[in-house]
Amino acid sequence: MAVYRSIDELIGGTPTLDVSGLSPNPSVRLFAKLEGHNPTGSVKDRVALAMIDRAEADGTLQPRSTIIEPSSGNTGIALAMIGRRRGYRVKIVLPGNVTDERRQMLDVYGAQIIASPAEQGSNGAVRLALELAEANPDWTMLYQYGNEANPEVHYRTTGPEIAADVPDITHFVAGLGTSGTLLGVGRYLKEHLDGVEVWAVEPPAGEQVEGLRSLDDGYVPPIFENWGGAELLDRKMIVRPRDSIEATRMLADEGVFSGISGGAALAGARKAATRIDAGVIVFVVSDHGWKYLSLGAWTHDLDVAVEHAEQVIYF
Ligand SMILES: Cc1ncc(COP(=O)(O)O)c(C=O)c1O
Known part of the structure; x- marks a missing residue:
């Protein structure tokens, strides 16, 4: 076991879990990058x-x-x-x-x-x-939506970690909030590995999935423009709050206690798996489930959980 000098050194270097058992396509493997393992529980x-x-x-x-x-x-x-x-x-x-x-x-x-x-x-x-x-x-005001350090840190750390842990990755799937994760990781993977596609998960315009936003709702983060987001993303997939909560429960079946946007990312990854013949998909579980316990996302009747989730602001 290593001994660290400060909590800063415990940021990043998160584990990746093979959850291919959740793939709807036997020729597609699924890997979850578990960002909840960071000190405050998120990416x-x-x-x-x-x-x-x-x-x-x-x-x-x-x-x-x-x-x-x-x-x-x-x-x-x-x-x-x-x-x-x-x-x-x-x-x-x-x-x-x-x-x-x-x-x-x-x-x-x-x-x-x-x-x-x-x-x-x-x-x-x-x-x-x-x-x-x-x-x-x-x-x-550091303003994560416009701060270059946001996509840069994903280019410098999250991207290389994924390339090292899953070198045969074919598709990267993540939710879009500020867009920092998709831009930084996406650019790194495209520059360093052949043929990787970057697919974004968005809620439908006007609906909420925690952590995520739809670019069609009118606000495009400055970093998205500056990092050529429109060219970098190969595809956007719409995931509804209900799909996200169902997939958050599937992650719990695997022992992963994820926030709702991690469920959205899994729902997107599963959708992607049905659209390709074969491949290796890495998706991001952006945070732990602790901050969502009061929503009853795991325990309430699905309709009630979806209603609760829709009433709360997340990103
Ligand atoms: C829980 C959660 N999931 C996903 C995201 C999206 O990540 P990014 O801001 O890098 O697009 C965020 C951040 O806004 C978040 O807080």
Whole structure:
């Protein structure tokens, strides 16, 4: 067993699990990249660490600076954890209708929560954070949707990990939130392995699958444009909240306690498996299931669980 000097060293290097038993096509193997194994339980530890490191290196962040970020979930929690360790004040703008577990996690790491109107969703949180950052020029907004460090860290770490662990990968499937995972991993795999296709999972426009957004809902993240997202993605697959919850339960059958977007990614990977003759699909389980327990996603009647999931803002 290795001994690590700081929690930062425990970020990334996540395991990959062969879940080919869940493949609907015997000639297609399925592998889950388990990002819930990061210290705060999500892929966003990678992104928060990379954004803070970069802002320290270029002088944007100074000792005891204040960080403000609109986040309904994982990025806020990851920033709060790293910010606390490094002595920054962290303020997270949070829509009123996120699960209590998220608020509690932010409390654990001492972040200040600023509420934005629930009915305006995550776009309302972004608007309020931008207003506050403008009114307080000494606050730093790292803004994961527009921060190059987001796709870059996936290019530098997540992509190479997948290529090393599953070198015969033919398809990479992941959900699209900020698009950082798809862009960074996708670009790395296409540059370093032959013929890998990158397929994105999106909720239908106007519907919610936690962690994910539809580009058709009107907001295209700046990093998506800057990294040539439209050319990089080979295909988009629509996955509905019901499919996501069903697949989240299938992951539990394999012992994987995943957030709902991991279920969406599995649902997308299974759909992909029916559209190809043979192949090796790697999909991303972006976070652990802990923050979703209050939704009853595993235990309630499926209709009730879907209804709960649809009432909560996730990305
Ligand atoms: C739970 C969850 N799943 C998936 C995603 C999507 O990842 P990305 O932002 O890299 O597109 C996010 C982040 O927004 C997330 O929090």
